[in-house]
Amino acid sequence: MTHEHISHASVTMSARRVGVDTYQELVVYMRRDCAVCRSEGFTAQARVQLDCGPRRIIATLNVVDDWLAEGQAGLSESAWAALQPTEGASLLVSHAPSLDSLSHVRAKVYGHRLGGDAFRAVVGDITAGRYSDLHLATFITACAGDHLDLAETVSLTRAMIDVGDRLDWGRGRVVDKHCVGGLPGNRTTLLVVPIVAACGLTMPKTSSRAITSPAGTADTMEVLAPVDLDIAAMRRTVERTGACIVWGGSVRLSPADDILIRVERPLDLDSEGQLVASVLSKKAAAGSTHVLIDLPVGPTAKVRSAEAAQTLGRRLVEVGRAIGLEVALRVTDGLQPVGRGIGPALEARDVLAVLRRQADAPDDLRQRALRLAGDILELGGAAPAGTGLDLATEVLADGRAWAKFAAICEAQGGLREVPLASHRRVIEAPSGGRITAIDNRVLSRAAKLAGAPKAAAAGVDVHARLGDIVRPGQPLFTLHAQAPGELAYARQYIETRPPIFQISEVS
Numbered sequence: 001m002t003h004e005h006i007s008h009a010s011v012t013m014s015a016r017r018v019g020v021d022t023y024q025e026l027v028v029y030m031r032r033d034c035a036v037c038r039s040e041g042f043t044a045q046a047r048v049q050l051d052c053g054p055r056r057i058i059a060t061l062n063v064v065d066d067w068l069a070e071g072q073a074g075l076s077e078s079a080w081a082a083l084q085p086t087e088g089a090s091l092l093v094s095h096a097p098s099l100d101s102l103s104h105v106r107a108k109v110y111g112h113r114l115g116g117d118a119f120r121a122v123v124g125d126i127t128a129g130r131y132s133d134l135h136l137a138t139f140i141t142a143c144a145g146d147h148l149d150l151a152e153t154v155s156l157t158r159a160m161i162d163v164g165d166r167l168d169w170g171r172g173r174v175v176d177k178h179c180v181g182g183l184p185g186n187r188t189t190l191l192v193v194p195i196v197a198a199c200g201l202t203m204p205k206t207s208s209r210a211i212t213s214p215a216g217t218a219d220t221m222e223v224l225a226p227v228d229l230d231i232a233a234m235r236r237t238v239e240r241t242g243a244c245i246v247w248g249g250s251v252r253l254s255p256a257d258d259i260l261i262r263v264e265r266p267l268d269l270d271s272e273g274q275l276v277a278s279v280l281s282k283k284a285a286a287g288s289t290h291v292l293i294d295l296p297v298g299p300t301a302k303v304r305s306a307e308a309a310q311t312l313g314r315r316l317v318e319v320g321r322a323i324g325l326e327v328a329l330r331v332t333d334g335l336q337p338v339g340r341g342i343g344p345a346l347e348a349r350d351v352l353a354v355l356r357r358q359a360d361a362p363d364d365l366r367q368r369a370l371r372l373a374g375d376i377l378e379l380g381g382a383a384p385a386g387t388g389l390d391l392a393t394e395v396l397a398d399g400r401a402w403a404k405f406a407a408i409c410e411a412q413g414g415l416r417e418v419p420l421a422s423h424r425r426v427i428e429a430p431s432g433g434r435i436t437a438i439d440n441r442v443l444s445r446a447a448k449l450a451g452a453p454k455a456a457a458a459g460v461d462v463h464a465r466l467g468d469i470v471r472p473g474q475p476l477f478t479l480h481a482q483a484p485g486e487l488a489y490a491r492q493y494i495e496t497r498p499p500i501f502q503i504s505e506v507s
Contacts (some may be wrong), residue, residue: 148271254281337443
């Protein structure tokens with residue numbers, strides 16, 4: 001972050017890189033007895049402004065009793081990367097400016113409606129890095145549940161679009177898709193994008209990393225090709241291939257969303273209004289004109305009922321219309337995982353199997369992706385109504401989809417080999433019978449405890465499906481982990497939970 005001048009009194013300290021990973025939170029460390037803390041009245045969790053040359057950040061203060069010398073300011077890894085000092089460089093340290101927009105956050109906490117100006121002020125300060133994680137968590141919680149009405153959702157979406165870059169592809173129709181999530185293994189994007197692009201449509205896909213799941217689309221694609229592309233590289237890829245699959249956080253499209261997602265992850269909170277604003281702000285900023293939303297419905301998916309899907313779908317369509325997007329919906333089965341793999345590398349393996357037309361490729365993943373691709377081909381005008389599925393099936397079957405995917409990977413930096421986990425543990429059926437239910441949430445949690453998505457090869461391989469008849473001792477799924485401790489941790493979690501696979505006697 002750059003600045004033009006220093007607007008208030010500051011003191012000088014020397015920068016020290018302390019090697020503490022605080023994820024993306026900017027943290028500065030100072031001695032409790034240092035002259036700056038005493039004279040400026042700094043206390044733990046205070047917001048502190050740091051200037052180094054042309055760069056400025058606002059960081060959260062952590063107070064320590066030793067390991068820093070007098071006059072040193074220790075910087076976390078994220079703060080060091082943002083400020084880019086040299087070791088021992090002079091830092092100008094001062095109180096962070098007051099945040100007027102926090103009055104709007106407090107108003108929302110007390111149940112008041114916010115207008116467009118209020119959301120623009122809040123989102124602007126969030127994007128500028130002026131909010132601490134505590135402030136962010138307060139804003140997220142205040143908006144959670146049903147606390148954003150339609151007008152507020154539209155205002156939040158517009159504010160999130162306005163603070164970032166917005167791409168223009170100079171084309172009449174630019175298509176995209178999004179799945180609201182909650183269904184492990186549902187990695188259809190990596191199949192839909194090459195099918196659609198092979199039919200001549202433009203699909204610049206920006207995807208997220210995992211928030212509460214064991215893998216996001218960007219995590220899975222990263223197993224196969226680089227996804228941290230800047231806008232120039234993203235443009236080159238789309239111009240060469242008609243599509244891309246990149247991480248949205250690297251191209252500064254709706255950057256406030258990436259900041260909010262970072263705090264939503266540990267809170268494990270999903271809000272309908274924030275979900276709609278998150279999805280549609282990214283689509284609009286990426287230059288999309290027509291968007292298909294996949295809404296998996298099931299008792300352990302994110303959308304629990306047909307009624308909830310109808311409510312969320314209506315909100316997506318209405319907000320899309322308000323910001324100039326044509327939004328179409330497909331409600332899908334969310335009763336069980338899609339494909340076999342859950343976790344970046346295992347999902348990437350399934351995707352490659354489908355694209356390469358391998359005999360053992362998971363058919364449910366193939367069929368789900370073909371239906372979605374068919375919808376987008378019709379939505380984007382590449383196929384007449386009712387013929388999209390046939391065209392998508394043909395493009396996958398004749399190898400055009402695989403060729404297009406390989407070209408996209410090459411344009412993004414090259415196709416990679418899929419890694420394998422070092423440690424595995426098979427979980428067997430405790431009794432015989434028919435599988436009548438699968439708990440998606442617990443299965444996803446087990447994959448996360450095994451190390452996914454940070455350990456790309458970690459996760460779960462599912463061997464049984466709803467309706468299958470299993471015998472005692474038959475494998476239900478296999479845990480994959482990169483370290484024995486993570487494998488043991490995931491196994492212990494499974495053993496303390498109700499069975500993930502419900503098995504009923506066959507009459």
